[in-house]
Amino acid sequence: MILQQLQIYLRTHHQASLEELAHQFKTDADALRDMLNLLIRKGRVRKLASKQCGGCHSCAPDSLELYEWVNSGSR
Template identity: 55%
Template structure:
């Protein structure tokens, strides 16, 4: 599945964890584990939320603010 994740990120360039969760029908923690491996290999980098988080309510899906960017070759 990590190869599928890598391919998806390479195609999309920037993807939120929420989008990955929906696309792969996988738990965010499982995806974070794979993303961390790709970050460690220098293929992906996490992006800052750029102030897009709300004021702390519990209505937002926080995985929508967790964004990853493809930076490596496949």
């Protein structure tokens, strides 16, 4: 069920950080990463190059890990 919700969320929002997804679905980031990797293998999602911040090292790594919906077809 959450895999389908994850796809709907990304399809609607186009891009999201792992931190945002974990907060949205109240799910562990590692579990979401596994689901995202499945969607990557299916060609529905791609992982974007990590967002760079100012170098202060205070940003949570999960907030810099970005994913994007790429499949314009169904589901």
